[in-house]
Amino acid sequence: MKKTLGLFLAVIIFGTACKKNYDYAFDKSPDERVMEALNKYNDALTNAPHGWKAILMPDSGKAGSYSFYFKFDKNNRVQMFADFDSTTSVVMKESSFRLKALQQPSLIFDTYSYIHLLSDPDAGISGGTYGGGLKSDFEFALNSIVGDTIKMTGRFNGSKAYLVKATEAEKIAYYAGEAWTKGGIFNSLNNKIYNYWKRVTIDGVEHELVINSQARTMFVNRMVGTDFLSDTIKFFTDVNGVHFNKSFTTGSKTVSGFSDLSWNAATSTFSLSIDGVASSLAGAIAPVKNDPNAPKAFWDRSNNEDTYWISVNSFHRNGVDDFFSFQTKVPRYYYFLYWAGYGSNYDAVGVVYVNSSNSLSLYGPAVTPSFTAIPGRIKYSYLGTLGTSPNSATTSAMTATGLTTSVRTVLSDAAGFYLVKTSADSYDMVSANDAKTWITWEWLD
Amino acid sequence: MNILKNSFVLLLAVSLFSCKKEDSLPDVNNIPGLGGDTWAKGPIDHWVYDSLTVPFNIAVKYKWDQFELTLNKTLVPPDEANIIPILSAVKKVWIDSYVAEKDSLFIKKYAPKFFVLCGSASWNNDGTITLGTAEGGKKVVLYVVNSFKTKNMPGYVPADSAQIIQQFHTIQHEFGHILHQTVMYPLDYKKISVGLYTTNWNNVSDMQALQDGFITPYSMSNPDDDFVDMIATMLVEGKAQFDKKVNSITGVSPNGTTADVAKANLRKKEAMVVEYFRTVWGINFYSLQARSRAAVESLLY
Numbered sequence: 001m002k003k004t005l006g007l008f009l010a011v012i013i014f015g016t017a018c019k020k021n022y023d024y025a026f027d028k029s030p031d032e033r034v035m036e037a038l039n040k041y042n043d044a045l046t047n048a049p050h051g052w053k054a055i056l057m058p059d060s061g062k063a064g065s066y067s068f069y070f071k072f073d074k075n076n077r078v079q080m081f082a083d084f085d086s087t088t089s090v091v092m093k094e095s096s097f098r099l100k101a102l103q104q105p106s107l108i109f110d111t112y113s114y115i116h117l118l119s120d121p122d123a124g125i126s127g128g129t130y131g132g133g134l135k136s137d138f139e140f141a142l143n144s145i146v147g148d149t150i151k152m153t154g155r156f157n158g159s160k161a162y163l164v165k166a167t168e169a170e171k172i173a174y175y176a177g178e179a180w181t182k183g184g185i186f187n188s189l190n191n192k193i194y195n196y197w198k199r200v201t202i203d204g205v206e207h208e209l210v211i212n213s214q215a216r217t218m219f220v221n222r223m224v225g226t227d228f229l230s231d232t233i234k235f236f237t238d239v240n241g242v243h244f245n246k247s248f249t250t251g252s253k254t255v256s257g258f259s260d261l262s263w264n265a266a267t268s269t270f271s272l273s274i275d276g277v278a279s280s281l282a283g284a285i286a287p288v289k290n291d292p293n294a295p296k297a298f299w300d301r302s303n304n305e306d307t308y309w310i311s312v313n314s315f316h317r318n319g320v321d322d323f324f325s326f327q328t329k330v331p332r333y334y335y336f337l338y339w340a341g342y343g344s345n346y347d348a349v350g351v352v353y354v355n356s357s358n359s360l361s362l363y364g365p366a367v368t369p370s371f372t373a374i375p376g377r378i379k380y381s382y383l384g385t386l387g388t389s390p391n392s393a394t395t396s397a398m399t400a401t402g403l404t405t406s407v408r409t410v411l412s413d414a415a416g417f418y419l420v421k422t423s424a425d426s427y428d429m430v431s432a433n434d435a436k437t438w439i440t441w442e443w444l445d
Numbered sequence: 446m447n448i449l450k451n452s453f454v455l456l457l458a459v460s461l462f463s464c465k466k467e468d469s470l471p472d473v474n475n476i477p478g479l480g481g482d483t484w485a486k487g488p489i490d491h492w493v494y495d496s497l498t499v500p501f502n503i504a505v506k507y508k509w510d511q512f513e514l515t516l517n518k519t520l521v522p523p524d525e526a527n528i529i530p531i532l533s534a535v536k537k538v539w540i541d542s543y544v545a546e547k548d549s550l551f552i553k554k555y556a557p558k559f560f561v562l563c564g565s566a567s568w569n570n571d572g573t574i575t576l577g578t579a580e581g582g583k584k585v586v587l588y589v590v591n592s593f594k595t596k597n598m599p600g601y602v603p604a605d606s607a608q609i610i611q612q613f614h615t616i617q618h619e620f621g622h623i624l625h626q627t628v629m630y631p632l633d634y635k636k637i638s639v640g641l642y643t644t645n646w647n648n649v650s651d652m653q654a655l656q657d658g659f660i661t662p663y664s665m666s667n668p669d670d671d672f673v674d675m676i677a678t679m680l681v682e683g684k685a686q687f688d689k690k691v692n693s694i695t696g697v698s699p700n701g702t703t704a705d706v707a708k709a710n711l712r713k714k715e716a717m718v719v720e721y722f723r724t725v726w727g728i729n730f731y732s733l734q735a736r737s738r739a740a741v742e743s744l745l746y
Contacts, residue, residue, distance in 0.1 A: 031476045038477060075485035095525060096508060098484050101477045110509035112524035112564050112591060121519040121565050131568030132519050139509070156511075156519070 037105040041142050044150065045072040045099075045107070045163075050171035051079075052150075052163040055236055058118055058136035061160035064216030065236040065245065068115060069166065069174045072097060081174050082114035083187065083237045084126075089180035104141040107152060119157075127214070135159075173239040183237035185261055187213045189270070191319040192263060194436040195283030196420075196428070202274055203251040208288045209281070210420070210428075219422075220248055221288055228289045241272075285435040287418060292376035294419035298427050299347075299369060299378070301443070302340035309338040309427070309441035310352075315410055317437040324406045326351055330390050334360060338441055342366070346383050349407060353390040363387035363400070365408045377432055379416035382408050410437060484508070489528050497532065497560075501540060501552055505532060507562040514563055514586065521564040523590035528562060531593045534609070534744055535560075538681075539616050542737040547728050555623055559584045564591040573647050577615030582623045587612065595744040606745045613741060614677045621673030628725045634717050635668040637710050641700060642667055655690060656698035658710030675718050683738030684731065687715070 026033060045052070051071030057063060069081040078097045082088040095113035100106050109115050117126050118136035128134040137154025140161055144151045148165040166174075173179070189198070190213055198209040208221040220231045234245040241259030248255055253275060260273040270281040302308055314336035317323035327333050332354040342348035343366065350364015364387065367380040389400035415432040422428055425443040489507065497503040506513060509522035540552050557579060566574040566589045578586045593612065594605040641657050643649070646665040654662040660678045664671040679687050691711050694704045722730040 034477050075487075077485075077487075096484065096487075098482060098508070100482060108509055109522075111507065111522050116521045116564070119519060120521050121568055135519075138521070139511070 034101045034105060037142070038099050038101060041105055041107070041145065041150070042099050044145055046074050048072070048165050050166045050168045051174075053166045053170065053238055054161060054163045056115070056118070056136065056159055056161045058134050058154075058157060058159045060158035063134060063136075064214075065234055066118065066216070067236040067238045069170075069179070069239070070163070071171070078109065078113070080113050080115065081179055082117070083179060083184045084114065084117065085187070086180050086184070088114045088117075089184040090177040092175065099142075102139070102141075102155065106155065107140045107142055109138040137161075170239055179237075179239045182239055182259075182261060183241045185263060186235075186237050186242045186258070186270075187216075189213060189281075193268060193270070193281070193283040194318045195285060196430045196435040196438050197284040197287055198281050199284045199288075200272070200274075200279055200281040202255060202279065203253045203277075205250055206288060207250065208284065210422075222250065223288055224250075283435070286432070287420065290376045290418055291421065294421055294427070295369075295376070295378035295417070296371050297421075298419045298429075298441070299340045299371075302338065302347075306341070307339075308348075310444055311336045311338075311439050311441050313440065314351075315406075315437060315439050317410075323437075324403075326403075330403070332390070336439070337362060337364075340369070342386070347380075348386050349411060350386065351390065351403060355388070355390070361388055361390065363389050363403065365404050365411065367408075367411050374416045374432070377416035377418055378429075379414075380411045382412055413437075482508070482510075489525060492529050493532065496536065500549065501556060503556060503558055503560060505560045505562065510561075513561045513584075515567060518567055519565075520567060520588075521591070523562045523564040527590050527593050530595060530598060531562070531587065531590055531612070532560075534593075534595060535587075535613075535616055537744070538613050538737055538740040539620065542680075542733055542740055543728075545736055546733045547726070551726070555582075555620075555627060557583055557585045557619065557623060561586045562590045563588045565589060571647060576611055577619060579619035579622055582626055585616065585619050587615065596746065597744075609745060610681055610741070613681045614674075617677035617680045617737075618670075618673045621676040622669065624676075624726070625669065625672060625721075630672055630721050631717060634672055634714065637713050637717075638665075638668075638671065641665065641702070642671075653698055655694050655711075656696060656704070656707055657700055657702045658707040658714075660687075660690065660711060660714075671714070672718070675714050679715070679718065679730075680734055680737045681741055683741075684734055 028036075051069060054068040054070055055065050056068060057065045067083045071079040076096050076098050077094055079092050079094050081090075081092060093113050095109065095111040097107065097109050100108055115136075115138050118134045119138055120126055120133050121131050123130045123133065126134055135157040137157050137159040139155040140152035140159075141155055142150065142152055150163040152161040152163070153159070154161065173182070185192075189211055196210065198211065200207050200209065205222050205224070209218050210221070211218040216236060217232060217234050220233055222229055231246075231248045233248065235242050235257075236245075237243070241257055241261060243257040244255070255274055258272040258274060260271070260278075262271045264271060264280075268283065272279060272281060298309075312327075312335050313321040314326050315323045326336065330351050330353055334352040334354055337348065337350060337352050339348040339362075346366040346368050348362060348364060348366055350362050352360050352362050355361040364385070366383040366386045368383055370379045370381070373379045385404050389403070410431070413431055413433050418430045418432055418435075420428040420430060422440070425445075427441045429439050429441060431437040493505045493507075497505060505528075507523050507525075507528050511520070514520055540556070543552050561584060563586060566576060568574055574588075576588050589608065589612065592605075592608055594601045595609065638658055641659070643665050646654075646662045649657075649662040649665060651662060654660070654665055657665070659665050659671060659674075661674050664674040682690075691708055694707050694711075697703050698707065719730040722728040722733070
């Protein structure tokens with residue numbers, strides 16, 4: 001047995017140890033192939049005569065999409081536009097880039113430009129968290145180049161990005177500053193039309209848009225006969241208009257974006273065209289379909305679980321978040337709160353702040369809700385004031401009366417409020433009077 | 446059995462020796478990135494080469510390379526518009542003061558040879574931010590380059606001076622480390638505030654630190670940082686401001702240090718720093734202090 005085994009081993013060793021021909025799995029060495037790939041991408045990027053349009057979706061593609069224009073040259077310089085605001089869309093910024101082999105062929109935007117705003121760890125710059133930013137990227141692994149499209153993946157946060165060759169007309173339009181007027185302006189919609197709901201007629205059907213320009217998502221709601229249809233759509237804007245990540249169909253039409261945007265200040269409407277047909281977008285003071293059970297469902301959740309809804313930005317009014325400036329005027333502001341069934345016959349709505357003994361205190365009006373006064377809405381009557389004022393100091397920017405009066409005046413609106421369920425754990429409470437005041441309530445687990 | 450064993454060993458030997466391969470390494474000149482990154486040189490590269498690399502043998506890396514920074518942190522590269530301003534300010538306040546007071550050989554010999562610039566601050570898990578780091582007497586990383594503003598730059602407001610002061614403080618702090626790592630300060634320094642050093646320094650206010658006889662809260666982290674923060678504060682804020690801080694101490698600290706003890710300790714530390722510069726480096730510290738403070742003021746006011 002041992003003999004056989006010994007022979008067997010000997011044969012194996014002798015038979016295999018002398019393999020002299022040395023083959024690569026591919027026809028060239030890894031270094032040569034990396035160089036080839038880098039040169040291929042470098043040529044593609046710098047030889048595109050009119051530059052590239054790009055879409056960037058931070059945080060593994062989970063976040064909203066942002067659009068860019070890049071023009072790369074042979075001297076490692078890149079000129080850039082971005083659709084964030086009326087400056088980044090219009091003022092070209094030049095910085096540097098380079099291609100490098102970082103395990104994969106990679107494109108690095110290696111000095112600061114618009115694309116870095118999303119990654120900036122200072123939350124004061126683009127939002128997100130301190131130390132994390134919006135979880136975007138500026139170092140990308142180049143995945144593929146097919147036809148006119150380059151696909152890349154962020155190396156740090158896995159952002160998804162696509163580059164598509166721009167046409168000459170697009171390049172001219174970008175450098176002429178048209179990216180804002182023709183598309184980017186859509187991102188400022190909520191600062192132009194103050195109503196919560198916007199409506200646009202497509203193919204004879206009235207469509208309602210609820211737009212979150214920060215997250216770059218919107219709900220598209222409409223009635224088809226007696227059926228209520230709703231789509232959640234991600235959008236981005238560029239020099240050609242507004243583009244949707246998925247199209248929706250309505251009647252015979254498939255809608256994948258808006259173009260030819262223009263703002264008409266006199267009528268407070270947006271002119272736009274959908275598939276070549278002109279239409280207009282205007283504010284609306286009521287939803288196309290109100291969910292009559294939403295107010296009670298909202299109230300029950302807080303009451304039944306004996307805990308509360310919160311809102312960081314509190315009231316949004318006339319295009320302004322935190323309209324009453326609680327965040328700056330209330331010392332040690334924590335958040336704004338809604339506690340249904342706080343007392344046997346009233347709810348608490350008010351400011352939560354950190355008090356002098358470093359624990360949380362509540363201050364605000366007590367209100368009694370009614371679900372039947374106006375069916376499908378919630379309506380409040382004022383009862384009194386709860387808690388200790390955060391402003392014992394007389395020098396404070398907001399007096400105790402100022403604080404309760406602001407909240408009380410909003411809540412006492414005779415028309416009451418609609419409640420719109422925006423996700424499993426959030427509701428928007430919208431004033432039924434003019435739909436220009438609303439508050440986003442979030443559930444904390 | 447023995448024959449079999451022997452022949453097995455023989456076979457093994459043969460098989461090992463028979464494997465001489467003719468392969469040479471692939472062409473090493475074709476390894477991408479070997480010898481560092483390259484790019485078309487621009488005005489910033491020329492400025493750095495002429496102003497820092499040629500006269501002082503200092504290299505600056507401003508283009509993004511996360512391997513020079515912390516790998517698991519979200520950071521961004523510096524804005525090109527701020528690179529020359531911050532580097533020339535650093536040169537003016539730090540290098541030029543030392544050169545004028547001592548000589549350029551001193552800077553060539555001891556200055557960190559490699560500066561890395563980062564656009565943002567580096568956020569730590571405990572909520573503090575890092576403004577600068579130094580490694581091995583060779584490398585200094587300067588953060589927050591993108592919010593650097595001097596009075597000559599558009600949009601400067603007096604509040605911006607706070608950050609510049611901190612950045613100069615960082616450089617002087619790190620250079621102080623290089624100095625004491627080259628020649629150690631007298632060990633008696635460590636005995637001045639013995640028992641008051643704490644890792645919890647970031648929860649101490651400026652006032653409490655002073656009451657305990659420390660010029661900054663960070664000084665409380667350990668004697669080395671105490672020593673270099675003394676150097677940095679005195680150089681960047683100047684003698685008048687330093688004296689004002691020391692004289693402002695009143696009351697008893699939460700640790701029980703009285704104002705008189707705190708003042709005396711700070712004066713003792715000051716004297717040791719001055720003496721250290723004189724005996725070890727042959728530098729008149731008060732004269733250096735006046736120069737570097739004047740340079741700071743020329744950028745800010």
